[in-house]
Each structure stands twice: as structure tokens, then as C-alpha cells.
Amino acid sequence: MRLSKRGEYGLRAMIALAEPAEKGSAPKMMQIKEISERENISTKFLEQILLALKNAGLVHSKMGVGGGYYLARPAKDITFGQIFRVLDGPVAPIKCVSQMAYEPCGCPDEATCGLRLVMGDVRNAISDILDKTSLADVTKRQAAVRKKLGIK
Amino acid sequence: MRLSKRGEYGLRAMIALAEPAEKGSAPKMMQIKEISERENISTKFLEQILLALKNAGLVHSKMGVGGGYYLARPAKDITFGQIFRVLDGPVAPIKCVSQMAYEPCGCPDEATCGLRLVMGDVRNAISDILDKTSLADVTKRQAAVRKKLGIK
DNA sequence: CAAAAGTCTACTTGTGTTATAGACTTTATA
């Protein structure tokens, strides 16, 4: 049940873009290099990932001197599920329980397939979290943890 | 978040072994071929999978004429989590939230890492299901569904 | 026009998944 590096880096980048955006409400712009250095990600690889997120409409960008990336919408309106699906595809562990990319899995009878029953539960549990957690939710949680640990 | 074919086939096979075992309490023995034909799995591939499950102590086998595989314990004492981990490894989407195979993931501060917070929730949600669902639970659910659909 | 930034496509490289092959061991039973 692994998250790919692509997905990991993309989520980290989006969190980075969301983090300081909560203070001022102006969307914060960051450059690829800035993110890649901070998160220790190959610049070239991150480039592709950000491009995919851009083409999916989750971030916008500005070209040229002083350019960079910024969230396309307020952090509270972007969920982990949206980001994940762009970078790693469907959430479901097996195609026959996927909402976004259903395909029959070849069992004799789907309705009574034991594996399908359980994997359906798993899919729902995962998407329950991913689709209900926004970038804003996470920056809030981060702030709460920091406070609890004594500001920092 | 994909379940591998290896994991899929292994889980299907275990469910097959558990299914009729509920009637009589004698553990049902099935041959590789029997399972592979019923579930449409390459016999040779399934062989390896069953062997792994055997070495992990989840099934026992009998060699020679009239041999086959059977569950090592009652179906209620074998969980999806146990089977999954043998065949597909840790449940956690990212190493730094794994209970069974922890490794640092390289973020500057684990305690306040936003990705880790969310993926920790995901891990818990998955293992909550997988570790609390036994093979017996599933055969029961299957029976309930069948009844609801008009016996069959 | 030069430099700084993002865009786009292709390629490489390594690793893992999904098998397939074949020789070997154990057991029942004719």
C-alpha cells in the first residue's frame, strides 16, 4: 500500500505552498528551486510533478523573472485526495471497488466476492480521510502540534 | 494504493480455504490446482504464494497423493492483515508511519510533518480494517449477502 | 537583449512484479 515518491513529493510541495498562505490571505508564490531545496527533492523531478499539478488545475504558475507556483484555490478547498489522484491515480486497492476508475476484477460474482467486500471497506476508509482533509486542515494541525511542543 | 496480484491471489486463496471450513469444523483441504482453476490463477504462481503463506505459518500442507493445503488455525483467528503483510509487506503508505517497518522518511521534523500526520491516519484506518477482519468475518458476510439476494 | 523562471518531451536506469521452468521430495496405494 505504498505512496510513490511522486505522490510524496507532490504532497510535500503542496503543503509547503499552503503553509504560509494562512497568515496573509494572498497566495504565497514559491519557486521550484526553493521547494526542492527545502524538501530535499531533485529539482528536475519536482518540476514534472508541479507541472502535472498545474495541468490538473491545482496550482497556477507565473513564468519569467520573479515567477513561481502558487495554489490555484484557497488551501481549505484543496484536498489530499485531489492531489493524490493526480499523481498516483485511483485510491482503491483493487479496480473493482474504485469509484473513479472501476473495472471488473474477474471474480465469478462481484456481489458475493469476499475480497471485494473487504477492499471496498478499505477504499472507503482511505478516501474518507484523503477527501475530507484539506491543506488548510493540515497546516492547522501542524500549528497545533507546534504550540503543544512549546512554540518553536 | 494498489494491492499486488500476489496479495490479491493469496487473499482469494485464503478465503477459498476458509469458506467451507465453517460448515464442518474440520479444516478443509484444497489442492493448488483446485484453487487456481476456481479463481483463475496461474498454478505455478499460486504455488509460490501458498508456499510463502505456509512458511509464514498461516497454512499447513500435506504432501503426496491426496495432499493439499488447509488453514493452520480456525478462520476466525486469521486476519486479512496477517495475510497481507506476508505477501505485500507493511500496510503503511510511507515508512515513517509504519508500525512493523519504521524508517525515517527524511523530513526535517517528524513531529510536525504534515504529510506524516495525514499518512499516519491513513495507516491506522487501513490496519483498523485489515487487522480486525478475520477470514471467518468475511465468510459470514458473504453468507449474509447471499441470503439477502435470495439464497443462490 | 540577457538572465531568470517555467514548459515540454524524450530518454535512461534500476527495481519490482508477474510469471514460467524444471528438478526434487514426500506420500498413498495398487
Place this chain on the structure above:
DNA sequence: TATAAAGTCTATAACACAAGTAGACTTTTG
């Protein structure tokens, strides 16, 4: 006790995919 039916074990092939690298191109600012 030979034979056939079963599981055991290890190697390797074929392929796909992930992860990363490269480089040429476009846009924007000063």
C-alpha cells in the same frame, strides 16, 4: 515396491513502472 499424485524449492525471464536526468524551448522582467 514402483508409480503417480501431490507439494517444495530455486532460478530466471519478460515486462512494466518508478524515479531520475537531460536538454531544448518559451515567457517575462529589467
